[in-house]
Amino acid sequence: MDVRAHMSMIFHLDKCIGCHTCSVACKNLWTDRKGAEYMWWNNVETRPGSGYPTGWEDQDHYRGGWKKGWVGVELKLHSRPKGLANLFYNPALPDLQDYYEPFTFRYEDLFTAPEGDDQPTAIPISAITGEPMNIESGPNWDDDLSGSAIYAANDPNWKDVPSEIQAQMAEIERVVFNYLPRICNHCLNPACVAACPSGAIYKRGEDGVVLVNEDKCRAWRMCVSACPYKKVYYNWSTGKSEKCILCFPRMETGQAPACAHSCVGRIRYMGVLLYDADSIQWGAEGNDEDLIDRQLEVILDPFDPDVIEAAKQSGLDDGWIDAAQKSPAYKFVKVWKMALPLHAEYRTMAMMFYVPPLSPVVSTIEEGLIRLDLPPEQVDFELFDNLEKARLPIKYLANLFAGGNEDLIRGILRKMLAVRIYKRRQSVEGEIDEATMNMVWSAGTTPEEIEEIYQLTTVPTIADRFVFPPYHREMAAESIYGDPLARKGETGVGYVMPPERGA
Amino acid sequence: MNWNTLLFVVFPYVALALAIVGTVYRVIRRPFTVSSLSSQLLEGRKLFWGSVPFHWGVVLILSAHLVALILPAGVEVWNRVPIRLYVLEITGLALALWALFGLGMLIYRRVSVSKIRAVTTRLDLLVLGLLLLQVITGILIATVYRFGSYWGTGVFVPYVQSLITLRPRPELIAPLPFILQFHASLFFVFLVAFPFSRLVHIITFPLHYLTRPFQLVKWLRRDRPVSSAREPVGAGRT
Numbered sequence: 001m002d003v004r005a006h007m008s009m010i011f012h013l014d015k016c017i018g019c020h021t022c023s024v025a026c027k028n029l030w031t032d033r034k035g036a037e038y039m040w041w042n043n044v045e046t047r048p049g050s051g052y053p054t055g056w057e058d059q060d061h062y063r064g065g066w067k068k069g070w071v072g073v074e075l076k077l078h079s080r081p082k083g084l085a086n087l088f089y090n091p092a093l094p095d096l097q098d099y100y101e102p103f104t105f106r107y108e109d110l111f112t113a114p115e116g117d118d119q120p121t122a123i124p125i126s127a128i129t130g131e132p133m134n135i136e137s138g139p140n141w142d143d144d145l146s147g148s149a150i151y152a153a154n155d156p157n158w159k160d161v162p163s164e165i166q167a168q169m170a171e172i173e174r175v176v177f178n179y180l181p182r183i184c185n186h187c188l189n190p191a192c193v194a195a196c197p198s199g200a201i202y203k204r205g206e207d208g209v210v211l212v213n214e215d216k217c218r219a220w221r222m223c224v225s226a227c228p229y230k231k232v233y234y235n236w237s238t239g240k241s242e243k244c245i246l247c248f249p250r251m252e253t254g255q256a257p258a259c260a261h262s263c264v265g266r267i268r269y270m271g272v273l274l275y276d277a278d279s280i281q282w283g284a285e286g287n288d289e290d291l292i293d294r295q296l297e298v299i300l301d302p303f304d305p306d307v308i309e310a311a312k313q314s315g316l317d318d319g320w321i322d323a324a325q326k327s328p329a330y331k332f333v334k335v336w337k338m339a340l341p342l343h344a345e346y347r348t349m350a351m352m353f354y355v356p357p358l359s360p361v362v363s364t365i366e367e368g369l370i371r372l373d374l375p376p377e378q379v380d381f382e383l384f385d386n387l388e389k390a391r392l393p394i395k396y397l398a399n400l401f402a403g404g405n406e407d408l409i410r411g412i413l414r415k416m417l418a419v420r421i422y423k424r425r426q427s428v429e430g431e432i433d434e435a436t437m438n439m440v441w442s443a444g445t446t447p448e449e450i451e452e453i454y455q456l457t458t459v460p461t462i463a464d465r466f467v468f469p470p471y472h473r474e475m476a477a478e479s480i481y482g483d484p485l486a487r488k489g490e491t492g493v494g495y496v497m498p499p500e501r502g503a
Numbered sequence: 504m505n506w507n508t509l510l511f512v513v514f515p516y517v518a519l520a521l522a523i524v525g526t527v528y529r530v531i532r533r534p535f536t537v538s539s540l541s542s543q544l545l546e547g548r549k550l551f552w553g554s555v556p557f558h559w560g561v562v563l564i565l566s567a568h569l570v571a572l573i574l575p576a577g578v579e580v581w582n583r584v585p586i587r588l589y590v591l592e593i594t595g596l597a598l599a600l601w602a603l604f605g606l607g608m609l610i611y612r613r614v615s616v617s618k619i620r621a622v623t624t625r626l627d628l629l630v631l632g633l634l635l636l637q638v639i640t641g642i643l644i645a646t647v648y649r650f651g652s653y654w655g656t657g658v659f660v661p662y663v664q665s666l667i668t669l670r671p672r673p674e675l676i677a678p679l680p681f682i683l684q685f686h687a688s689l690f691f692v693f694l695v696a697f698p699f700s701r702l703v704h705i706i707t708f709p710l711h712y713l714t715r716p717f718q719l720v721k722w723l724r725r726d727r728p729v730s731s732a733r734e735p736v737g738a739g740r741t
Contacts, residue, residue, distance in 0.1 A: 080713050087708075088558040089543065089551050096544050096618075128545065129617045194717035197709035205722035215534035218707045219541040236545055236622060239538035277720075476723045502536030503626040503700050 002277040003300060003311040005320050005469070006188075006208035006351050007251060008329040009260060010269040010339050011181055012457065013357040014416065018179035020044050020140065022259035022268075026183075029258045030245070035237025037102035037127045040139060041244035042259040044181045048152040048169065048396065049142050051180075053098040056230040057156040057343065063092040064228030065191050065346030072285050073347055077195055077226045084197060092225040096236070100137035102127035128236065144177060157399040165393045176391045178357040180400075181267075183259060184231040184244035185342065185350035186210045188275065188298065189284040192243075195226030200241075206471075207272075208351060209248050214240045214499070228346040238501050252473050256466040266460070271327025271467040272320060273334075273351065274300040274311060284347045288403050291344040298349070299334055302327070323469035328456060329353065336453060338412050340401040356401055356409055358416055359383075359391040384417045384439055411444065418443035419450050419457070510688050511673040515666055518694035525698025526706065539704040545618040553608030560602025561634075564641070567595060567652075572663055575656040582653050591652050596645045603638050610635065626700045633692060640686040648680065659687070 026042040045051045059065055059076060066073040077083070077092055105122035113120030126133040142151040158166055169176065186203075190210050193201045200216035201223055203209070212223070212232070219239045223232040232243045247257035255261065260268035275298050283291075283298040300307045302324035311321055324330065332339040332355060339353035387410055388394055394406045394413070402408040418440050425436050432447075440447065456464060530537055543550050571578050582588040610631050613619050644651055658675060665672040676684060696702055 084709070084712060087539075088554045089547075093543055093547065095547055126618075129621045131617060189718070193719055197712040198707065199709070199711070199715055199719055202719040202721045205720045217538065218704060218709070219538040220709065221541055221543065224544075234541070234544045236542065238535075239540040240535070280718075480723070497533065497535060499535055501622070501624075502533075502538050502540065502703075503624050 001300075001307075001310045003274055003307060003314050003316065004205060004208070004277050005311075005316055005324065006186070006273045006275055007246060007270065007468075008186075008208075008273045008327075008333070009183070009246075009257075009352045010271075010329050010332045010355065011352065012267040012269070012332075012355045013178060013180070014355060015265040015267040015457075016044075016179045016181060016357070017265045018044055018046065018144070018177070019264050020143075021262050021264045022181055023139075025258040025262035026244075029247075031242075034127075035235035036233070036242060038096065038099045039233040039235075039242065041231070041233075041242075042181065042183045044140070044179050046140075046142060046144055046151070047178050047180045047400070048155040048157070049145060050151045050154040050156075052140075053094050053230050055098075055154060055156060056228075059228055059346070061092075062094065062225060062228070062230065064226055064230065065343075065348055066189065066284060067347070068285060072281060073189075075191060075195055075226055076228075077191070077222065083195065083222060086222075087197065087220050090221055090225055093221055093234075094224065094230065097137070100139065100141065101133065101135075103133060103135055103138070106132075157396055159399055160404060161393055161395045161399070165395070169393065169396075176359065178392065180342075180354075181259070182229065182231070182342070183257075183352065184210060184246070185229055185348065185352045186244075186246060188280050188295075188349035188351055189347065191226040191228060191346075191348050192223035192232050195222040196220070197222060201232075204248075207246075207248070207251070209246045209251075210243070211245055211248075212241050212243055214238075214242075217241050228343065228348060229350070238499055240499075251468060252471040254468050254470070256462075256468075260466065266465065269328040269332065269456075269460075269465045271329035272302075272324040272469055273327065273329050274302050274307060274316075274321075274324050276300055280349065283349055288345050289405055291347065291403055292340060292405070292408065295341065295344065295349050296334060296337070299330075301334070302330060317472075319470040319472070323467050326467045328460075328465060328467060331452070331456065336415070336449065338415060338453070340408065340412070342401060343403070344401075345403040354401055355416075356397045356412055357392065358413060358420075381421075381435065381439065384414060384421065384443075387413055414443040415445050415453075418445055419453050422447070422450050423454050507673045507677045510684070511662070511676045512666075512671040514688065515671075515691050515694075518691040522694040522697045526703060529698050529703060530706070537703055537707060538701075539707070540622070540701050542619055542622055545622065546612060546616050549608060549612040549616065553605045553612055555605065556601045557605030557609055560598045560605060561638075563598050564595060564602065571652065571656060572660055575660045578652055578656055588650060588653060592645065592650060595652070596642065599638060599642045599645060603642065606631070606634055606638055626696075630696060630700045630702060633689065633696065637686065637689050637693070640682055640689065643682055644686060648683065 022042050023040055023044055027040065030041060031037070031039045040052065043052050051057065056062060056064075063077045065076050067076050068074075075083075078086060103124045104127050106125050107122045110120050110122055123132050124135050125131060142148075145151050152169070186208050187210070188208070190201070190203060193203060193210065196217075197220045198216050198218045200213045200218070202211060202213065204211065217240045219234070219241070221234050221241065223241050223243075224230070224234050232241050234240075235242050247255075247259075250257055250261075256268075256270055260270055279298050283294040286294045302308070302311075302321060308321055311324075329339075333353050339355045341350035341353055343350070383390060390413070394409050395404075397409045397413075398404050398406045422432065422436060422440055425432055440450065445453075543554075581591065613623055613627065613631065648654075658679065662672060662675040665675070676687065693702065697705075
């Protein structure tokens with residue numbers, strides 16, 4: 001057992017309002033630069049929808065992630081020799097148009113236009129060429145589906161969803177949205193690392209953050225293709241790949257990443273997960289239906305004395321173990337089993353986890369959906385007992401989060417509903433009747449667990465949501481530089497030389 | 504010193520020294536600038552028709568040049584049967600034309616696509632121009648002074664060997680036609696341009712990808728030895 005620590009984020013999608021504050025916080029902090037205009041290390045997609053870059057989940061097209069091979073797993077993108085052969089032209093690289101061409105506006109025209117009968121306008125210009133352009137796409141172009149049925153229809157997650165349900169979704173797609181905020185998943189078995197011919201991408205042992213060493217990056221751009229989540233971006237100006245760094249400079253000083261910190265809906269949680277590095281391979285090569293179970297087994301119990309002993313052996317101090325025990329990520333993923341990785345079937349073992357969203361409780365009267373002729377106290381149970389009639393198809397959510405396994409999603413949604421119904425009964429009616437208790441048991445939970453889930457879901461403080469271990473970078477600095485005071489003021493984020501494009 | 508000595512003794516050594524010193528400096532001290540500077544994200548279709556033929560054509564022809572320099576005897580043995588000589592020469596010429604087609608495509612793409620123009624430096628254009636000259640003179644030599652693989656082993660190979668063994672014999676080059684001298688000296692121009700232009704990406708070809716482990720994990724504290732001569736914090740300070 002080789003115990004390592006990982007910083008993991010939980011996205012509680014039931015709370016996401018799709019406001020894009022996270023995206024903007026990230027953009028302002030990291031990608032507001034030449035060559036990075038089109039990058040959204042954090043983006044929020046409307047679901048159902050085709051996502052960013054368009055159709056990123058279509059791995060027959062983009063060839064991201066891993067597949068089962070003769071022995072273990074192999075990259076979908078290439079074998080090693082083929083990777084070298086494809087250096088001159090990468091056949092699976094997204095085109096800039098798959099994201100969008102970055103643009104700005106010629107604002108000075110507003111001041112310099114000659115006097116005339118018309119108001120001057122600031123025409124759009126390409127951020128690349130500076131020439132006037134016709135904007136055909138932009139950030140969140142398909143937000144809330146932009147009034148078009150095309151985006152939802154092109155969602156790759158409709159696979160195996162019965163066509164009558166798809167038709168139903170097409171009718172009501174204007175009212176059933178959920179939002180999917182995405183950052184780099186900082187995978188345990190990252191395909192970008194494996195695909196990089198230069199070996200420029202690596203995973204940090206201390207906290208699992210996956211980083212690009214831009215000094216070693218040679219722009220072979222295999223990472224862009226190999227990442228099934230399309231979360232490595234190519235900077236067209238500097239000729240280097242870039243990606244989400246999980247705001248490690250913030251985490252190292254005990255602050256939550258900018259996206260998580262700024263989250264208006266407070267949907268994000270962060271904490272340490274301990275995992276067994278020796279069993280990553282085993283975790284990645286299971287059958288599709290076993291992948292999530294295996295990943296949960298790779299993640300270790302921080303209260304287990306054997307795990308604690310092994311963790312200390314591999315150099316984790318008490319601060320990290322303590323943080324792992326208080327970790328909200330551990331609770332959501334392993335204790336309550338409410339959070340799932342996005343697209344486990346990509347076999348990269350994503351380490352950011354999602355609590356799937358509940359459908360709107362009751363809002364419209366639809367044939368076969370929620371029956372409003374029931375007495376109010378039974379309406380809840382109607383949805384609980386008939387989840388397959390929920391307005392977001394279980395199969396769709398299963399394709400997103402559970403590799404198609406509907407039972408996993410059903411179990412989570414039932415637990416979330418149990419929390420909701422139980423707490424409502426408790427606060428509105430003051431007592432819990434037998435029907436409610438039966439529902440609690442059948443959801444596989446307990447009143448105590450419900451109370452805990454409720455606390456962490458609805459009224460957590462910032463200290464409950466973000467549990468960071470003491471990174472002790474000062475000790476790291478000491479071991480590298482010797483006397484840290486001798487180098488005071490020299491360390492930090494930035495470049496010794498400006499990040500200029502080479503010739 | 505005559506032109507011949509200058510071009511084929513002094514210049515090669517100066518160029519080689521510049522190439523080595525410049526490249527080592529750039530790779531070690533300015534690693535951020537070392538990149539193949541791919542522009543595929545901005546334009547893919549023309550790049551496919553340019554980059555693939557150009558790179559494969561040039562790589563194969565350069566390897567053939569290298570084989571002739573390292574194993575001239577082998578080439579001579581191969582060429583003893585005329586049909587084999589013809590096959591070799593025709594293959595080489597075909598590859599060169601293929602590379603020329605790709606290069607033409609790359610140049611066309613660089614000047615005609617506005618997004619590509621936005622990421623083009625003057626040095627990029629210079630390198631493309633040099634490459635065009637070199638490929639064209641190579642093709643001219645292959646057609647006008649036919650069977651270079653046959654006579655080259657007797658002329659160029661001894662010259663290059665004389666350079667490598669530090670006993671330069673420029674007189675071997677002196678009687679050759681202008682276009683051959685031009686083709687040879689242009690190679691040394693490439694050596695000069697190498698560390699200063701995007702040509703430097705050639706040495707970063709990631710052969711080690713064939714053998715490295717798939718997953719790379721780095722530890723800040725484990726990977727670096729704790730410095731032994733560590734002074735106590737604050738020692739010697741006022």
